[in-house]
Amino acid sequence: MTTHAPAYASPADVAANGPYGPGxxxxxxPLYPFRGRIAADGSGEYPAEPGRYHLYVSYTCPWAQRVAIVRDLAGLRDVVSLSYVDDDRDARGWAFRERRGPDPVNGFTLLSEAYDATEPGYPGHISVPVLWDRRTNRxxxxxxxxxxxxxxxRFAQWAVSGLDLYPAGLRDEIEALDEEIAREVSHGVLQVAxxxxxxxxxxxxxxxxxxxxRLDARLAGGRYLFGDxxxxxxxxxxxxxxRFDLLHNPLAGISERPLTGYPNLWAYARDLYTIPAFRETTDFTAFRFPGTPAHSGDGPVRIEVAPREADWDEPPGR
Structure with a gap:
């Protein structure tokens, strides 16, 4: 049997290739045009099956980490495979390099190859997370x-000791709170920047x-956002x-108050970090502050916030 060396992209080089984004x-x-859904009942183009689907994610992207955490909490490590792109990008977009390992499914060196395989000549945003179908190769x-x-x-029948993160009795409330968090916090920190x-x-x-x-006050009454x-x-x-103290706050100048200054949010965040799905999908080195605040030298006068390293292993006391 012949084995081949892993295929990797050349190092990210913004000077030579330009920054990611323009064009x-x-x-x-739409920025995110591929919107297929998995069917739990085995119907449709993408039925739920163990071993069929693969996730491409990044340590740097919060939405990609969200997917990686949910996969692990739901008990799907042996059901849906996962691999990481490299942290750095230039105009070519996300890539596979030795730091995070090769693409184990297709041997791509650039994630754009997955997009081109799905839509030849795809001109749009090369984003993570990506859910890939091994059967249709798209x-x-x-x-x-x-x-x-x-x-x-959609994969509950194959889950191994997985949690139900969307209990039926709370689903409407979860969706409403998810929308609020996305609007006011997840997208909010980017809008400040x-x-x-x-x-x-x-x-x-x-x-x-x-x-x-509001969230700090909410967590005063329960271990999680929905109590226990x-x-x-x-x-x-x-x-x-x-990411708040190391990246979002120093980049955008959001608040003089760090995460560690919110007693309930900080204890809650450390409590979640004790859970393997959160800890094992986190690499603090991927949250590197670029050293220049957003719109430096132009636009609004922002408060200056230095990156802050905190002790995430401090006992949460919750």
Missing amino acids: RTDRPG IVSNDYPQIPVDLGT RASAQEEYERRRARVTAALD RLTESDVQLWVVLV
Whole structure:
């Protein structure tokens, strides 16, 4: 049997190739156009089957980490496979390099090859997470809000000691809270970074800090967002919290108050970090602050916030 060396992309080189984004993320049309859904009952184009689907994710992307955590919490490690792209990008998009390992499914060196295999000449955004179908050799979905829903609800018959992250009796409440967290926190921190005028910046950061205050108060009365029940809402919030002090806050200048200054949020975040699905999908080195605040030298005057390293192994006391 002949074996081949793993295939890797050349190092990311923004000077030679340009930055990622122009020509990809600014095109008309949806950023996340592949929206296939997994069917639990075995019907449709993408029926739930063990071993058929693969996830491409990144340690840097919070939405990709959300998918990786849900997969593990739902008991699907042996049902849906997973691999990581490299942390760094240039205009070519996400790539496979030695640091994070090769593509174990297709041997691609660039994730754009998966997009081109699905839609030849695909011109749009090369995003993670990606749910790939080994049988049809195409992307099922890059619709990041729906992939964790399908993982958490469509493969239950093969799950190994998995948690029900979408209990039927709470599903409407989970969806409502997920929308709030996405709007006010997950997308909120990015909107603060993108603010181009002083009033816009102040308004957007006030919305994020107000949301953090509400969530901190909510967690005073329970271990998780829904009392003693761990749900997908906790996953969505946590992937932002774990990046807040090292990346989001110093990059955007959101708050003088670090995550460690919110007593309930900080204890809650450390409590979740004790769970293997959260800890094992986290690499703090992937949350590197680029060293330059958003829109440095241009736009609003931002508060200065230094990256803050905290002791995530401190006992949570919850």
